[in-house]
Every structure is written in C-alpha cells, then in structure tokens.
Amino acid sequence: MARKDFLDIVSLERSEIIQLLDQAEPFKDLFTRSVKKVPALKGKTVLMLFYEASTRTLSSFEVAAKRLSADVTIFDVPHSSVTKGESVRDTIDTLQAMRADYIVVRHRLSGQPAAIARQTNASVINAGDGAHAHPTQALLDAFTLREVYPEMEGRKVLIMGDVLHSRVARSTSTILTKLGVEVAFCGPGSLVPQTRFRRFTNYDEALRWGPDAVYLLRVQKERQEASFYPSDREYHAVFGITEERLKRLSDEGVYVMHPGPVNRGVELCDGVLDYERCLISQQVENGIAARMSVLYGLKPQLS
Amino acid sequence: MNLFLQGGKVATEDAAPHRADVWIVDGTIQSVAVMDAPAGARVIDCTDQVIMPGMFDAHVHFREPGQEHKETIYDGAESAINGGITGVVMMPNTAPSIDSPAMVQRVLELGKKCRIPVHTSACITVDRAGHEMAPIAGLKEAGILMLTDDGDAVPNAALLRRAMEYGREFGMFFASHCEDPQLCGPRALNEGPVSYRLGIQGTPALAEEICMDRDIRLAHATGARLHIQHVSSAIGMETIRWWRDERGAQVSGEVSPHHLMFADEDIGDYDTHYKMNPPLRTREDNAALLQGLKDGVFRIIATDHAPHTEFEKSQAFVEAPNGISGLDTALVSLHDRFIAKGEFGWDLLVKRYSAEPRRMMELEVAEVAEGKPADLLVFDPKKETTFTKDFMKSKSSNTPFLDKTLKGSVEMVVLGKEILLER
Numbered sequence: 001m002a003r004k005d006f007l008d009i010v011s012l013e014r015s016e017i018i019q020l021l022d023q024a025e026p027f028k029d030l031f032t033r034s035v036k037k038v039p040a041l042k043g044k045t046v047l048m049l050f051y052e053a054s055t056r057t058l059s060s061f062e063v064a065a066k067r068l069s070a071d072v073t074i075f076d077v078p079h080s081s082v083t084k085g086e087s088v089r090d091t092i093d094t095l096q097a098m099r100a101d102y103i104v105v106r107h108r109l110s111g112q113p114a115a116i117a118r119q120t121n122a123s124v125i126n127a128g129d130g131a132h133a134h135p136t137q138a139l140l141d142a143f144t145l146r147e148v149y150p151e152m153e154g155r156k157v158l159i160m161g162d163v164l165h166s167r168v169a170r171s172t173s174t175i176l177t178k179l180g181v182e183v184a185f186c187g188p189g190s191l192v193p194q195t196r197f198r199r200f201t202n203y204d205e206a207l208r209w210g211p212d213a214v215y216l217l218r219v220q221k222e223r224q225e226a227s228f229y230p231s232d233r234e235y236h237a238v239f240g241i242t243e244e245r246l247k248r249l250s251d252e253g254v255y256v257m258h259p260g261p262v263n264r265g266v267e268l269c270d271g272v273l274d275y276e277r278c279l280i281s282q283q284v285e286n287g288i289a290a291r292m293s294v295l296y297g298l299k300p301q302l303s
Numbered sequence: 304m305n306l307f308l309q310g311g312k313v314a315t316e317d318a319a320p321h322r323a324d325v326w327i328v329d330g331t332i333q334s335v336a337v338m339d340a341p342a343g344a345r346v347i348d349c350t351d352q353v354i355m356p357g358m359f360d361a362h363v364h365f366r367e368p369g370q371e372h373k374e375t376i377y378d379g380a381e382s383a384i385n386g387g388i389t390g391v392v393m394m395p396n397t398a399p400s401i402d403s404p405a406m407v408q409r410v411l412e413l414g415k416k417c418r419i420p421v422h423t424s425a426c427i428t429v430d431r432a433g434h435e436m437a438p439i440a441g442l443k444e445a446g447i448l449m450l451t452d453d454g455d456a457v458p459n460a461a462l463l464r465r466a467m468e469y470g471r472e473f474g475m476f477f478a479s480h481c482e483d484p485q486l487c488g489p490r491a492l493n494e495g496p497v498s499y500r501l502g503i504q505g506t507p508a509l510a511e512e513i514c515m516d517r518d519i520r521l522a523h524a525t526g527a528r529l530h531i532q533h534v535s536s537a538i539g540m541e542t543i544r545w546w547r548d549e550r551g552a553q554v555s556g557e558v559s560p561h562h563l564m565f566a567d568e569d570i571g572d573y574d575t576h577y578k579m580n581p582p583l584r585t586r587e588d589n590a591a592l593l594q595g596l597k598d599g600v601f602r603i604i605a606t607d608h609a610p611h612t613e614f615e616k617s618q619a620f621v622e623a624p625n626g627i628s629g630l631d632t633a634l635v636s637l638h639d640r641f642i643a644k645g646e647f648g649w650d651l652l653v654k655r656y657s658a659e660p661r662r663m664m665e666l667e668v669a670e671v672a673e674g675k676p677a678d679l680l681v682f683d684p685k686k687e688t689t690f691t692k693d694f695m696k697s698k699s700s701n702t703p704f705l706d707k708t709l710k711g712s713v714e715m716v717v718l719g720k721e722i723l724l725e726r
C-alpha cells in the first residue's frame with residue numbers, strides 16, 4: 001500500500017483492505033509478549049489533532065503509535081463545536097513547522113480530513129469526520145469479525161440504530177461489503193435512510209433475516225431531543241437489545257458488536273456486556289492493532 | 304457608427320436561423336436582408352456565425368453593496384457582457400438588503416455607470432427576515448421590476464398572502480425562492496445517495512415541492528402574478544405545469560443552466576464548485592427539467608449568478624457558501640451542452656433567454672429586425688472558449704467550467720451605438 005493518506009474506506013481496493021488486515025495480525029500477537037514495541041516508526045512523529053473530544057479513539061491511536069516507537073504529540077485544539085474550517089487551515093499552516101510525519105484528525109465536519117490532506121505532505125489519517133467516515137473503526141470491526149469468522153464471504157451483519165448520522169455505519173458497512181459480507185440496516189424509520197442496503201424498521205423482521213452478528217450503533221442523546229424518536233425508554237423497548245432479545249441472540253449464536261461507548265438502557269441492556277458472544281472488548285484491543293497496521297502502511301511524502 | 308455584419312445567420316424566437324446581413328447605423332438596425340455591403344460601412348465577416356438579440360438574465364446576485372470583494376455591480380455587468388447578456392435583474396440579498404426606496408435608488412445609480420441596463424428586484428419582507436412587509440408601493444415607485452426574498456422563502460404563509468393581496472393594487476410581480484424552511488435543513492446538497500455517502504445532511508426535493516405548492520396556491524387565491532425561481536426538481540417542474548394547465552394559475556417558472564447540466568453526483572469528493580442552493584439534484588431531474596424547458600413549462604432561463612471568492616469556496620464543503628458564477632459561461636455552455644448536440648434550437652434559446660425574460664419584466668423585447676435599436680450579439684458555434692480566470696470578467700471564478708474548454712464563442716456584442724465586446 002503506497003498511499004499517503006487514510007481517509008475513507010470507499011476509495012480502498014479489496015486487496016488493500018486484506019493487506020491491512022493481514023498486517024494487523026502480527027501486531028496483535030505482539031500484545032501478549034513482554035516487550036510490546038517494534039521499532040518500525042522510530043524517529044517519526046505522529047500528531048494528534050482532535051477537534052472532537054474522544055478519549056477512546058485518541059488513546060487507541062496513541063498506544064498504536066507508541067508501540068511502533070513513534071513520537072506522539074497531542075496538539076491541544078479547542079473542542080468547541082464552532083471551530084471553523086478556516087481556522088483549521090491556519091492551524092495546519094502553523095503545524096507544518098513541526099514537521100509531523102503523520103497527522104491523525106478528528107473533526108465534526110465531513111470532509112475536513114480530506115481538506116487537510118490536500119494541504120500537507122504529512123500522511124493524514126481520518127479518525128472520524130462528521131457523519132462521513134471512520135475508516136480505522138471499520139478496519140478494526142472487519143478484523144474482529146474475521147477472528148470469529150475467518151471465511152467472511154456470505155456472512156450477514158445487521159447494523160442497528162442511528163444509521164443516518166453515523167460515520168461508523170457508513171465505513172463499516174462499506175468495508176464489510178467489500179469483504180463479501182452481506183449488510184442490512186435496522187432502526188427507527190427516521191434514522192435509517194434509503195440506501196443500497198436492505199432496510200428494516202422492525203427488529204424481529206430484521207432478526208428473521210438471520211444475521212451472524214448484530215452491530216449496535218451508539219444512540220446520541222441529541223437525536224431524541226430533535227425528535228427523531230420519542231424517548232430513550234421507547235427506543236430501548238422497540239429497538240434495544242433487552243434481556244429477552246439477548247436470550248434469542250444467544251439461542252441463535254449471534255455475535256454482538258458496538259463501537260463504544262455504550263448507552264446502557266438505550267441500545268442495549270447490561271446483560272449484553274457479559275454475553276459470551278459480545279465482541280466489544282475485542283474490538284477495543286483490535287483497534288490498536290488495526291491502527292498500527294494503518295500507520296505502518298502509509299507513506300508520508302516529506303522531503 | 305456604420306457596421307455591416309456580413310454572411311451570418313439571424314436567430315429569432317420563432318424560427319430556425321435564416322441567412323441575412325445586418326446593417327447598423329448609429330445604434331439603429333437599418334436592414335436585415337441579404338445585400339451588398341453599403342459604401343462606407345465597416346464590414347465584419349460573420350460567415351457561419353449566428354447573430355441574435357442580446358440575452359437577458361432575470362436572476363443575478365451582484366454583491367454591491369456589502370460584499371464588493373466577491374463582485375461589484377460594474378464587475379457583474381462586465382461579466383454579463385462577456386457572456387452576451389445585455390440586461391440583468393439584480394436580486395435583493397445584498398448587505399444591507401434592497402428593501403427600501405433609498406436602497407433601490409442607490410443600486411440603480413450604480414447600475415447606470417454600467418454599459419448595460421442593470422435592473423433590480425427588492426425584498427417582500429424587511430431585510431428578507433420574514434417578519435414585516437417591505438414598503439411595496441414605495442419600492443414600485445423607485446423602479447423595481449419584481450419582489451422576492453430570494454435566498455429564502457417567506458417563512459410565514461400569512462405574511463406572504465397579505466403581501467400578495469396588498470401588492471396587487473400596485474401591479475406587483477412576485478417571485479419565490481421555494482424551500483420549506485424547516486424541511487430544507489442546512490442547505491448544502493441534495494438529499495440522496497450522495498449526501499449519505501458524504502455524510503452531510505441533504506435538502507430533500509420535497510422542501511421545494513411543498514413550498515412551491517404553497518406559494519402558487521397563495522398567488523392563485525389572491526390573484527397575484529407569481530414567478531418560481533430556479534426550479535431544481537422534476538416534481539417542482541410538474542407542479543408548475545399542473546397549476547398552469549389544470550387550474551389556469553398565473554405562474555411562470557425559471558430554470559438555471561446548472562440545474563439542467565449538473566447533478567449531485569458531480570460533487571465527487573466535496574467539490575464546492577457544485578455547491579449551490581437549491582442544490583443540484585439527480586440526472587433524472589436534469590432530464591425532466593430539460594423536457595420542461597422544451598415543453599415551455601419554464602418561461603425563462605436564468606443563471607442565479609452567485610459569485611464567491613476562491614478562498615470562501617475552499618472551505619470545508621458544509622461551510623463553503625452556496626452559489627455558482629454563471630454569466631460568463633451561460634450562453635456558451637448552453638450551446639455546448641444542448642444546441643451543438645441538437646437538444647434544442649437557437650429559437651428556444653432566443654425565446655427563453657432573451658425575449659421572454661424581457662416580456663416578463665415588461666421591458667421592450669430585443670429583436671434583430673429593421674428599425675429596431677441595436678441590441679445583439681454575434682456567436683461563433685465553431686470556435687471554442689476556455690474559461691480561465693483571466694477570460695472571465697466576473698471577480699470570482701466559482702464555476703465547474705473553470706479552465707474547461709467548451710464549444711462556441713461570443714464574438715461581438717453591440718448595444719445601441721456601442722460595440723461592447725469584440726474578440
């Protein structure tokens with residue numbers, strides 16, 4: 001993979017995805033050893049530019065970069081929702097002087113990491129932009145699913161929840177499709193747009209479709225406030241994984257995934273976190289390996 | 304002035320171009336006929352070229368006063384001349400808005416310094432805010448041609464109804480930018496697979512359809528004359544057709560070159576040159592709008608010329624302003640995309656982009672005919688035009704045609720006693 005940037009899944013070839021997944025495996029094996037570091041990125045600088053607060057993703061990238069022996073700088077940016085694209089451009093101009101090799105960006109505006117990538121010679125990694133893409137999440141999701149289903153072709157994954165506003169839904173559905181997995185969406189009619197994917201607005205119908213895994217999206221509080229659905233209680237009753245539904249998933253051997261952080265009592269009940277086929281903690285661990293693979297695979301164009 | 308345009312074809316609004324020489328003396332057309340060059344006349348070789356009346360654009364956003372860095376009235380008028388357009392109507396969303404007789408006078412004064420007539424519209428509501436009625440009688444007196452809150456719909460149906468009832472006495476002509484203010488959302492692009500892919504909330508065509516239906520109903524009920532600006536959707540077009548044909552409503556429609564030519568999928572990877580409002584819809588909408596133009600559902604073509612600087616357009620897609628600069632490119636692009644491909648003829652272009660807009664505005668129609676004042680352009684269909692920043696006279700170059708080469712060239716523009724353009 002000779003790419004400079006890692007901005008979305010749409011533009012990746014299937015072979016590149018498989019290479020990234022394969023490459024992540026030895027990195028994961030490393031985690032069980034006493035020395036968890038490799039010198040792959042020694043002397044390189046990774047700059048974290050998070051315009052949206054996210055401790056989990058930031059830490060995951062930080063650990064990934066450090067395990068590759070890179071120097072990590074966390075640039076302090078205002079986490080205000082009014083950060084304009086314009087001021088981002090000024091920031092990038094300023095940062096050029098720091099000569100970072102990699103810039104990891106998260107921003108509330110769809111397309112902002114792509115704009116930054118055009119402005120800098122550093123490799124830009126999209127750590128989530130608006131409702132557009134979250135490609136490293138998609139990679140770790142695919143990696144996690146491949147661990148339980150080494151043959152992914154023909155498997156079915158049901159993505160549940162706020163598909164409309166979710167960058168995770170977009171990137172993860174795209175990567176799974178490229179790997180031959182069949183994807184369907186399910187959720188309240190107001191939160192599941194018409195796309196090329198099969199669409200359910202009824203949980204039981206969706207389950208009859210026979211998914212091998214149910215991927216729960218995080219439901220944002222502000223969607224209820226904007227009346228996309230009436231209340232968290234009703235959401236949980238109609239679309240959440242209740243104890244009763246968990247029983248059925250268990251009977252049918254369906255895996256459960258979630259990008260985190262979870263909303264207990266909304267998209268899932270407490271029991272899900274103790275469920276034997278719940279892959280949430282594996283996803284967190286695999287996130288580090290997947291991000292190491294991405295950092296390792298990119299080629300900054302610095303002179 | 305003694306000018307003889309020799310060897311060309313003259314285009315009119317109701318027939319295919321016919322072979323004729325055009326002789327102009329001191330701003331008046333002496334004859335339109337095949338003849339020998341008169342003694343003493345300057346002869347311009349127009350072999351294989353098309354001579355037609357100057358175009359008229361009834362929807363332009365010049366940025367003066369308030370945003371002269373994007374474009375002044377003078378720049379805008381020069382951009383029009385460069386594109387073969389010899390008259391325009393400004394929209395009132397300047398800063399401050401054109402919502403008082405004093406502002407109308409100020410803008411018209413600036414317009415008088417231009418080489419073509421610059422007319423203006425004014426707001427329906429004070430500062431386009433949708434709360435209070437603008438001084439309609441005073442605005443009419445000051446010389447406006449049309450009332451519109453273009454940029455937004457009047458959000459309050461009761462207020463629009465009252466303005467229509469009140470304005471009737473003054474023969475006011477209303478124009479609507481149709482978009483339901485709640486349904487339209489943040490207004491960045493069409494709602495559909497492209498908005499989903501790019502992760503940006505889209506504006507559904509429904510927002511246009513619903514508002515259009517509302518405004519036409521209000522006009523029909525109050526007896527107001529209404530014009531629907533920049534229709535972007537197939538159902539929007541059908542809405543006008545239905546009201547006009549089935550209910551006899553006095554409603555006219557307008558279509559822009561970009562809504563005929565581009566679709567949301569052209570946005571690709573966040574290309575802000577394709578960001579305008581109403582947004583580009585789908586290829587199916589392009590085809591339906593073209594059919595509507597051929598069927599006469601659209602009374603006029605207008606650009607919605609909306610200049611923005613390169614810096615403004617280089618922001619993130621959501622934050623970049625809506626709008627496309629259109630005057631320099633309109634005629635050549637309509638030729639390249641439609642006339643050269645046989646989609647429609649010169650007669651349609653002359654009718655919809657020269658004669659009807661002037662009729663609609665109750666202005667004298669420009670004609671290439673004996674005894675008429677000279678108001679014409681010479682177009683070379685074989686030559687090509689490359690729309691570089693240098694070529695375009697608009698202060699801004701926010702168009703997908705930037706640095707593109709299209710078929711056709713505006714070679715000469717004559718208005719009254721002046722040759723405004725000669726390449």
Ligand SMILES: [Zn+2]
Nearest residue numbers: 453454480532
């Ligand atoms: Zn408008």
